[in-house]
Amino acid sequence: MSKLPLRARFATGLGGAAGRVSRLTGRGDGSVIGGVLGLRVEPELLRLLAVGRQIVLVTGTNGKTTTTRLIAAALSALGQEVASNAFGANMEAGLASAMGRAPDAPYAVLETDERYLPAVIKSTRPKVVTLLNLSRDQMDRAAEIWLIARRWREALAQAPDCLVIANADDPLIAWAAGAAANVTWVAAGQRWHEDSWCCPECGSHLRRDDLGWRCGECAFARPHTPWVLDDESVIDAQGQAHELDLALPGRANRSNAVMALAVADFFGIGVDQALPFLRKVSSVAGRYTLVQRGDCLVRLLLAKNPAGWLEAFDVLTRGTTPVLLAVNAQVPDGKDTSWLWDVDYRLLRGRPVLISGERRLDLAVRLEADEVAFELADGLDDAIRRSRATTLDVIANYTAFQQIRTVIGRTE
Numbered sequence: 001m002s003k004l005p006l007r008a009r010f011a012t013g014l015g016g017a018a019g020r021v022s023r024l025t026g027r028g029d030g031s032v033i034g035g036v037l038g039l040r041v042e043p044e045l046l047r048l049l050a051v052g053r054q055i056v057l058v059t060g061t062n063g064k065t066t067t068t069r070l071i072a073a074a075l076s077a078l079g080q081e082v083a084s085n086a087f088g089a090n091m092e093a094g095l096a097s098a099m100g101r102a103p104d105a106p107y108a109v110l111e112t113d114e115r116y117l118p119a120v121i122k123s124t125r126p127k128v129v130t131l132l133n134l135s136r137d138q139m140d141r142a143a144e145i146w147l148i149a150r151r152w153r154e155a156l157a158q159a160p161d162c163l164v165i166a167n168a169d170d171p172l173i174a175w176a177a178g179a180a181a182n183v184t185w186v187a188a189g190q191r192w193h194e195d196s197w198c199c200p201e202c203g204s205h206l207r208r209d210d211l212g213w214r215c216g217e218c219a220f221a222r223p224h225t226p227w228v229l230d231d232e233s234v235i236d237a238q239g240q241a242h243e244l245d246l247a248l249p250g251r252a253n254r255s256n257a258v259m260a261l262a263v264a265d266f267f268g269i270g271v272d273q274a275l276p277f278l279r280k281v282s283s284v285a286g287r288y289t290l291v292q293r294g295d296c297l298v299r300l301l302l303a304k305n306p307a308g309w310l311e312a313f314d315v316l317t318r319g320t321t322p323v324l325l326a327v328n329a330q331v332p333d334g335k336d337t338s339w340l341w342d343v344d345y346r347l348l349r350g351r352p353v354l355i356s357g358e359r360r361l362d363l364a365v366r367l368e369a370d371e372v373a374f375e376l377a378d379g380l381d382d383a384i385r386r387s388r389a390t391t392l393d394v395i396a397n398y399t400a401f402q403q404i405r406t407v408i409g410r411t412e
């Protein structure tokens with residue numbers, strides 16, 4: 001802290017105090033308000049807080065909170081403090097707060113909002129930028145993600161000292177990272193293809209086969225990947241396979257873990273050294289948490305966009321465990337629920353399905369179209385009562401998820 005200029009030190013102190021007040025008055029977890037105030041006093045705060053640290057930025061449409069958590073866990077193998085915005089406050093204020101709270105941490109792993117990535121690269125001069133995937137969120141349409149990819153590409157081209165660790169299976173990510181000086185490519189998989197049928201270079205159709213994807217017209221093709229997610233294993237840059245036995249469920253999390261392992265490797269932490277630390281992560285900001293509610297064991301899954309729903313379906317308990325789907329349409333969720341039509345719900349056929357949330361009727365119409373039987377429920381406890389189940393999977397979008405967390409109490 002002592003190496004910070006006076007005004008930045010004041011700004012950080014003020015921000016910290018505001019964060020404590022915000023937590024004490026129950027107005028939030030305090031991770032943003034402190035940074036907002038601090039940045040108002042010292043607009044250069046983020047840059048000043050970044051000086052002298054080794055910084056890793058993590059961005060993408062899905063998985064950034066989890067991947068950030070996994071990378072921070074892996075770096076803890078170095079035995080030094082790691083600053084991180086573990087609760088997903090991923091714009092400038094959240095990043096400043098995270099570093100302000102850990103003034104002496106030599107490492108910072110920062111989840112970064114897709115739109116802010118270019119500005120954050122400029123102010124923090126990261127050692128590593130991790131690019132996971134890029135698909136439609138509930139708020140954006142296709143044109144917007146192409147624009148984001150273009151901005152990333154320009155920002156990375158101007159950051160020659162930074163290593164980009166990028167998912168080669170996502171064509172838009174490959175294109176965005178393609179102008180960077182140093183890239184480590186990872187075959188981390190891509191479940192959601194709907195936003196990447198066109199070549200970002202020339203606009204022609206992309207072709208897909210067992211070897212990945214390539215443009216039918218120009219030379220743009222999937223880069224060679226030293227790191228590979230191979231079902232339940234990871235193959236490292238030396239060609240060595242390691243079993244990926246994580247505590248977090250599902251393919252999407254194995255994909256996040258492979259990205260995290262490639263980042264750890266840059267810091268000299270091998271896969272065998274990092275894996276025990278990754279295994280300690282069993283829930284992330286309430287996701288995947290198991291909570292006993294009366295006689296029922298409830299598992300919480302967050303799904304904010306079409307790609308996220310596919311990932312959530314992937315980790316549903318096998319068999320016919322009932323599932324509660326909860327959908328709201330407040331500002332953080334996006335007011336428009338038309339994205340519900342991008343998700344294929346047929347996978348849920350044969351399973352008891354309950355639906356709740358402000359937009360449960362929109363969801364009802366959607367499920368009817370997919371011929372999925374369902375029952376309306378008035379929140380979590382009503383769903384438990386109606387299902388009479390001993391285990392219940394819950395898939396909720398952003399504010400519906402937060403409401404359920406408030407009902408069951410924040411366990412993490």
Ligand SMILES: [Zn+2]
Nearest residue numbers: 199202215218
């Ligand atoms: Zn092309």
